Amino acid sequence: MKIVFVTGKGGVGKTSFSSSLALTKASEGHKVLLVEFGPKPFLNYIFSKNKVDKKIIPPANLEIVTWNYEEVLIEFIAYFLKVKTLVEKFFSSPIMKKLIKVAPSLRELVYLGKATSPYRNIGKKMDYDYLIIDSYATGHFLSLLRSPAGMMSAIKKGAMHEQCKTILEVMKDPEKVSYYVVTLPEKLPMIETKEFIGSLQDEFNISPQIVLNKIKQPLRKNGKTAFEQEYSEQIGHQDNYASKMNIYKSFPYFYDLKLSDLVTSMTKKLGDNELV
Numbered sequence: 395m396k397i398v399f400v401t402g403k404g405g406v407g408k409t410s411f412s413s414s415l416a417l418t419k420a421s422e423g424h425k426v427l428l429v430e431f432g433p434k435p436f437l438n439y440i441f442s443k444n445k446v447d448k449k450i451i452p453p454a455n456l457e458i459v460t461w462n463y464e465e466v467l468i469e470f471i472a473y474f475l476k477v478k479t480l481v482e483k484f485f486s487s488p489i490m491k492k493l494i495k496v497a498p499s500l501r502e503l504v505y506l507g508k509a510t511s512p513y514r515n516i517g518k519k520m521d522y523d524y525l526i527i528d529s530y531a532t533g534h535f536l537s538l539l540r541s542p543a544g545m546m547s548a549i550k551k552g553a554m555h556e557q558c559k560t561i562l563e564v565m566k567d568p569e570k571v572s573y574y575v576v577t578l579p580e581k582l583p584m585i586e587t588k589e590f591i592g593s594l595q596d597e598f599n600i601s602p603q604i605v606l607n608k609i610k611q612p613l614r615k616n617g618k619t620a621f622e623q624e625y626s627e628q629i630g631h632q633d634n635y636a637s638k639m640n641i642y643k644s645f646p647y648f649y650d651l652k653l654s655d656l657v658t659s660m661t662k663k664l665g666d667n668e669l670v
């Protein structure tokens with residue numbers, strides 16, 4: 395089993411890429427769970443269970459789910475307390491008060507706890523070959539990764555501390571978890587991606603794969619209008635950016651109108667790329 399986190403700046407194509415990756419792995423016969431974090435489900439703009447709205451109908455071996463914070467939190471807490479009535483009591487306990495103090499990262503922590511649970515043999519059984527997580531945008535993604543250490547420094551011992559330790563161990567293990575950062579071939583996104591990757595490497599010793607998305611094609615050779623020249627100038631730097639980094643996969647700018655069509659085009663292009 396492999397856990398895959400997809401991140402990147404807002405709007406770069408995280409959801410499209412996660413969906414394509416999930417479809418590709420499912421088409422190879424693997425059992426795949428494609429996860430998005432709640433509260434708002436977005437994957438239903440791409441996938442549907444019926445043919446009516448011409449979205450993608452996922453194959454039987456691809457499950458799509460939105461993880462809801464409150465549900466996952468209850469699951470997480472219930473693991474420590476086992477008995478349901480205790481779970482209710484727990485929310486008024488001193489430990490809970492301590493948790494509330496670090497509450498900004500509690501959401502992140504429970505999502506990570508859930509994502510890594512198959513490797514830690516806790517919680518509900520998740521029997522998949524790939525767990526593909528359409529995750530937070532870069533800045534928020536760092537908070538996600540920092541959440542176990544944050545909790546460990548707030549609660550110095552006991553079951554919660556131990557859980558956080560194992561979560562972090564799993565997250566740092568390249569055999570268990572891989573990371574994909576989607577970015578655009580433009581100056582600012584490339585600078586930010588470099589910084590982001592630096593943080594992942596320095597803080598967590600994590601080396602993500604880079605996905606370059608929305609690469610634009612030349613209009614026509616030797617276009618003479620000011621627009622054509624400006625456009626050529628802009629896209630001229632794309633190769634430069636691509637050559638400076640180790641890119642896992644590049645995708646062109648697709649001029650498909652519908653998101654589901656775009657994901658279909660992306661999936662075809664992804665082909666049999668080996669997942670790292």
Ligand SMILES: Nc1ncnc2c1ncn2[C@@H]1O[C@H](COP(=O)(O)OP(=O)(O)OP(=O)(O)O)[C@@H](O)[C@H]1O
Binds near residue numbers: 409653
């Ligand atoms: N290769 C591409 N070519 C053209 N348009 C694309 C491409 N990839 C993504 N898009 C478009 O960019 C927009 C954002 O894509 P997507 O929702 O996958 O990004 P995201 O990173 O998940 O965004 P968010 O940060 O809002 O979650 C969508 O309108 C999508 O159709």
Ligand SMILES: [Mg+2]
Binds near residue numbers: 410
């Ligand atoms: Mg998205």
